[in-house]
Amino acid sequence: MTTIVDYGAGNIRSVENTLAELGADFTVTSDPIVVSSAQKIILPGVGHFGQMMQAIDRLRLREVLIEQIHARVPFLGICIGMQCLFEGSEESPASRGLGLFSGCVRRFVGDARIPHMGWNSLEKTKPSKLLAQLADGAFTYFAHSYYAPVNEATAATCTYLHPYSAVLEKDNVYAVQFHPEKSGLVGLQVVKNFLEI
Numbered sequence: 001m002t003t004i005v006d007y008g009a010g011n012i013r014s015v016e017n018t019l020a021e022l023g024a025d026f027t028v029t030s031d032p033i034v035v036s037s038a039q040k041i042i043l044p045g046v047g048h049f050g051q052m053m054q055a056i057d058r059l060r061l062r063e064v065l066i067e068q069i070h071a072r073v074p075f076l077g078i079c080i081g082m083q084c085l086f087e088g089s090e091e092s093p094a095s096r097g098l099g100l101f102s103g104c105v106r107r108f109v110g111d112a113r114i115p116h117m118g119w120n121s122l123e124k125t126k127p128s129k130l131l132a133q134l135a136d137g138a139f140t141y142f143a144h145s146y147y148a149p150v151n152e153a154t155a156a157t158c159t160y161l162h163p164y165s166a167v168l169e170k171d172n173v174y175a176v177q178f179h180p181e182k183s184g185l186v187g188l189q190v191v192k193n194f195l196e197i
Contacts, residue, residue, distance in 0.1 A: 002026040002195065003038035005065070007055040014181040015044045015078070018191050032064040040195070041065070041073055044181075045080030049105065049146070050092025052080050066098060072172045076194045082168060082175035083148055091146050100173065103149045110161040115145040120158050120178075122166050128155040130167055130174050132193050138186045140166075140178035148177060 002019060006012050006028050019026045019042075029035060043065070045052055056062050069075050077085055086097045089105035097105075108114045121137045131138070147164035150157060156167035158177065168175040174194055180187030 001038070002040040002042060003035055004028045005035060005041060005043045005061065006030045007052060007059060007061065009044050009046050009052070009080075011044050011046045011078075011179065011181065014179075015042060018181045018188065019195075021188065022192055022195060024195050030059050030061070032060050035061060035064045035068065038068060038073060040197075041068060041075045042078065042194075043075070043081035043084070044078045045082070045084065046143075047080065048091060049080055049083060049089040049097075050095040052084060053092070053095040053097065056084070062098065066100070069100060069173055074172050074194065074197050075174065076191075077168075077173075077175035078181075079144060079177060079179060082165075082177055083146060085168070085173065085175055086148060089146055101148075101151060101153060101168070101170075103151060105146045105148050107146050108161055112161050115143060116147075116160045117143045120160060122156040122158055122178075123163075124156045125150075126155050126169075128167060128169055129197055130169060130176065130190050130193050131156060132189075134186060134189055140176075140180070140183040140186055140190075142178045143182075144177060 153170035158166035
């Protein structure tokens with residue numbers, strides 16, 4: 001059973017639709033007790049980093065998410081669900097991330113349009129379970145003003161003004177900056193790959 005964590009984000013339904021299309025068994029919950037028994041966890045995220053972290057703390061999900069990740073339960077973070085894995089974000093300097101990766105999420109600065117919205121290609125940087133059966137350069141859909149730094153867990157980058165982490169993989173932790181639920185057949189394959197891990 002895959003558990004989708006609902007902290008009040010707006011893209012829950014599209015993630016549900018993706019899992020339903022793949023024939024996956026899943027549940028949607030904000031209950032930390034349910035999350036504590038999850039076999040796989042998906043944390044979607046849209047909106048504001050600080051509001052997300054406040055909601056996670058209000059719902060008492062912070063500790064159970066960290067515990068489940070340390071217990072090696074497969075975890076997939078999407079968009080801000082990826083960014084929250086870092087120590088913090090320039091979007092809300094007073095808000096603590098989950099701190100599973102060191103560093104801070106930064107805001108794009110430059111002449112290009114911000115937020116970065118639309119289709120862009122992925123460049124694989126190491127073998128990736130999430131990107132299995134996908135060609136290097138596959139296009140996915142992005143919608144964000146802040147980006148995660150490239151680090152040792154980066155499995156693929158995207159370049160917008162400069163390269164940043166588009167896919168993270170480390171042990172049982174997987175995360176994507178793009179929205180697989182809005183990325184057509186490529187996104188469907190990414191979610192399928194996660195479900196088969």
